[in-house]
Amino acid sequence: MWFDSVSDLxxxxxxxxxxxxxxxxxxxxxxKRTLAKLNAFDLIVTVALGSTLATILLSSDVSWTEGALALALLAVLQTVVAWVTTRRPGLRNVVTARPRLVLRNGEPLQDAMRTERMSLDEIRQAVRSSGSGDLADVAAVVLESDGSLSVIPAEKYGTGAALEGVAGADARRRGAQT
Known part of the structure; x- marks a missing residue:
């Protein structure tokens, strides 16, 4: 059957x-945070928004007002969590993954790669995309909390301050300062 009734349509x-x-x-x-690159928390909220929208559209048991309230609740909860995690950085790790160093001074960090379930081919692809042709020319590759890879060429490493808060990078910074 194509449809049950015209009123449903x-x-x-x-x-x-x-x-x-x-x-x-x-x-x-x-x-903009709602539409930014998605970390795990943002993805969950986005999927929940989509699921709620589908339910509003297709279920005659859910009124528009109930659906709009559910959508608003999800948006408000995401805003509250974002607000709290920017003011209490320690809570941010509960909601989002911490970025992790997966390559240091051209050398892949096997333990970090295993923990993050990442292959060397993925790191090589990110290095190539950054315009580098040799891992030895790269000071660091970071797996960001949104799943993207950031590549820092050796000549642009500087003090390494951009790696503050990156798992596995703290030892490198201490070593660079001494």
Whole structure:
């Protein structure tokens, strides 16, 4: 059967349009973080928003008001968690993964790679994408909390201050300062 009733189709059109506008307004009011590269926490919220939107569209048991309230609750909770974690940095590790050094001075860090389930080929790809042709020309590769890889060429390493808070980088910084 193509559809049960015309009223169901009209409901999807009306409630779907209203829910879409609600999502756009919520995303615009909650800021860029909602749309930024996703760490695990942001991905969960995004999936929950999508699931809630689908439920609003397809379930006649959920009113637009209930759905809009659920969407707003998710957006508010994400904003509260983001606000708290920026003011209490220790809590940030509960919500997001800490960045990890996976290559130091051209040498892959096997333990870190194993922990992060990362292959040397992925590191090589990131190094190539950065414009380097040799791992020896790279001071550091960091697996960021959003899953991306940051490559720091040896000639741009400087004091290494950008690696503050990166797991596995603290020993290197101490060694560089002495």
């Amino acid at each position: 009209v409901r999807v059109l009306l409630v779907g349009g209203a829910a879409y506008i609600t999502v756009v307004v919520l995303l615009r009011t909650t800021g």
